[in-house]
Amino acid sequence: MIHEGPPALDIADLSHAFGPVQALRDVSFTVPRGAFVALLGVNGAGKTTLVSLITRLYDSTSGTIRVAGFDARRQPGEALARLGVVFQSRALDADLTLRQNLRYHAALHGIGRREAAARIDEVLALVRLGDKAGARVSTLSGGQQRRAEIARALLHRPELLLLDEATAGLDLRSRAEVGAVVRDLIATQGVSALWATHMMEEVAPEDRVVVLHRGEVRLSGRASDLGGSLSQGFLALTGEQA
Numbered sequence: 150m151i152h153e154g155p156p157a158l159d160i161a162d163l164s165h166a167f168g169p170v171q172a173l174r175d176v177s178f179t180v181p182r183g184a185f186v187a188l189l190g191v192n193g194a195g196k197t198t199l200v201s202l203i204t205r206l207y208d209s210t211s212g213t214i215r216v217a218g219f220d221a222r223r224q225p226g227e228a229l230a231r232l233g234v235v236f237q238s239r240a241l242d243a244d245l246t247l248r249q250n251l252r253y254h255a256a257l258h259g260i261g262r263r264e265a266a267a268r269i270d271e272v273l274a275l276v277r278l279g280d281k282a283g284a285r286v287s288t289l290s291g292g293q294q295r296r297a298e299i300a301r302a303l304l305h306r307p308e309l310l311l312l313d314e315a316t317a318g319l320d321l322r323s324r325a326e327v328g329a330v331v332r333d334l335i336a337t338q339g340v341s342a343l344w345a346t347h348m349m350e351e352v353a354p355e356d357r358v359v360v361l362h363r364g365e366v367r368l369s370g371r372a373s374d375l376g377g378s379l380s381q382g383f384l385a386l387t388g389e390q391a
């Protein structure tokens with residue numbers, strides 16, 4: 150697939166402090182169009198702060214964030230319209246069916262009823278839940294619920310998916326399924342993904358990786374090029390934290 154235009158995400162010299170705590174310091178990296186980028190960091194590295202800045206939950210102290218070329222601060226509407234977010238916490242109502250939930254979220258994005266119906270079928274198929282539209286969310290397994298959250302995030306056809314610890318609390322098999330769904334989306338739908346995780350095992354050799362530690366980018370590049378320095382470096386940082 151050939152990708153033109155600005156990167157899906159361009160972060161430049163981003164810093165953020167919570168009072169005396171410097172959560173991010175001069176963070177710069179890009180998510181090229183059609184790429185899977187793993188944002189790897191131990192607890193407290195600054196991943197959630199970064200996600201919160203991209204989604205505009207917090208305003209950045211300094212630096213720039215561009216989503217598909219749109220400045221998140223100066224053109225927030227344009228930037229956010231191109232972003233699909235899978236939060237650590239659940240955004241779907243467990244007592245409603247998957248279709249009811251997705252109708253509601255489609256309406257929030259201003260998608261009309263007829264288009265929503267078609268789009269809901271489409272996104273459920275993309276996350277391999279085509280047969281679960283009528284199921285109450287509470288009856289789905291943990292892995293299915295995470296894939297349902299991804300379906301929700303895809304409703305408005307975002308260019309960039311932002312996933313914050315998308316596999317937290319899942320068993321090995323469900324984790325692999327969620328990862329496979331996101332990699333499939335990249336290969337077939339031209340979406341890009343920033344996948345925040347503290348688990349080295351979730352990084353595939355062809356992925357691009359950004360290692361964040363104590364608010365700073367310590368290592369970045371393609372996992373296969375970084376080779377042993379990635380696993381050794383990350384292990385050292387994990388030890389540094391302990």
Ligand SMILES: Nc1ncnc2c1ncn2[C@@H]1O[C@H](COP(=O)(O)OP(=O)(O)OP(=O)(O)O)[C@@H](O)[C@H]1O
Pocket residue numbers: 167170171172190191192193194195196197198199347
């Ligand atoms: N609202 C806040 N007020 C003060 N300090 C905060 C706040 N949010 C985060 N921090 C601090 O900023 C730093 C980065 O935290 P952040 O939650 O972004 O890390 P993380 O990599 O997402 O970790 P986790 O996986 O535990 O969420 C930590 O030192 C944390 O204590």
